[in-house]
Amino acid sequence: MPAVTDALRSAGQTRRLGLYGRSGQTGRCRDFCRAALADWGWPGCGEPGGPADEDCAAAVEDVLLLVSEAVTNASLHGGGPTELAITLAPADPRRPGASGDLRIEVSDASPDLPVERPPGPPGRPGGHGLMVLNRLARAWGVTPRGTGKSVWMEVAAPVPDPSPATGG
Numbered sequence: 001m002p003a004v005t006d007a008l009r010s011a012g013q014t015r016r017l018g019l020y021g022r023s024g025q026t027g028r029c030r031d032f033c034r035a036a037l038a039d040w041g042w043p044g045c046g047e048p049g050g051p052a053d054e055d056c057a058a059a060v061e062d063v064l065l066l067v068s069e070a071v072t073n074a075s076l077h078g079g080g081p082t083e084l085a086i087t088l089a090p091a092d093p094r095r096p097g098a099s100g101d102l103r104i105e106v107s108d109a110s111p112d113l114p115v116e117r118p119p120g121p122p123g124r125p126g127g128h129g130l131m132v133l134n135r136l137a138r139a140w141g142v143t144p145r146g147t148g149k150s151v152w153m154e155v156a157a158p159v160p161d162p163s164p165a166t167g168g
Contacts, residue, residue, distance in 0.1 A: 012100055013040065014087040022080040029071045029084045030064050033104070037063065040088050043157045044099040051158040059158045062136045063102060066153050069129040070106040073151070078108030082148065091157075099157040101138070109148040 017032045019025050037060055041047070045056035067084070074081035085107075089100035116130045133140045137153040 012088050012090040014085060017084045019081045019083055022075040025075060025081050026068050026071045029067050029081070029106075032084060033064060033067050033086055034060070036086050036088075040099070042088060042099045042102070044160065047160075049160045050099075051160050055158040059155075063104070063155055065132060066136055066155065067104060067106070069132045070104065070151050070153065073114060073129045074106050074108040077112070077114070078110040078148070081106050081108050083107040083150075085150075101157050102155040103152060104155065105143075105150045105152045107145055107148060107150040111144065111147060111149060113142055113149070114151060 015032070015036045017029065019029070037043075043056050043059045044050035045053055050056075051059070071081050071084065083105075085103075085105040087103040087105075089103065091100040114130055133153060136155070138156045140151065140153040143150045143152060
């Protein structure tokens with residue numbers, strides 16, 4: 001992964017993707033987020049003092065799962081997603097090797113708030129979206145937007161590996 005520049009670390013960045021319709025949006029949003037994270041070098045893998053590779057891979061997969069759940073929920077219950085925004089917060093300069101945290105927002109045209117449903121029988125889809133948000137996001141919520149809403153999630157960057165790099 002490319003190294004995160006000092007300017008990006010200190011300033012952060014936001015990327016937005018306009019969305020129309022219900023079908024095919026989940027994969028498109030995952031690809032968009034994967035590309036943004038790679039461009040940003042999030043969560044700092046390969047950086048001196050950065051997180052361990054397995055922590056990086058797990059963090060990226062968690063973000064992609066959160067995006068999948070939020071976009072799917074907007075497709076099923078919100079009339080279809082209208083926008084995806086992903087924001088990289090500035091990194092804390094007191095944490096060398098750490099990336100900034102992420103904020104993900106999925107907007108739709110429905111004013112209806114998400115409602116936790118009981119999960120269906122094991123092995124059957126449905127009813128797990130908000131449980132995933134509760135489990136993987138540091139925080140999440142809903143912001144009214146005109147006639148619709150945005151469901152937002154905050155994801156903490158993994159903690160850098162405290163062990164010093166060893167030469168071999």
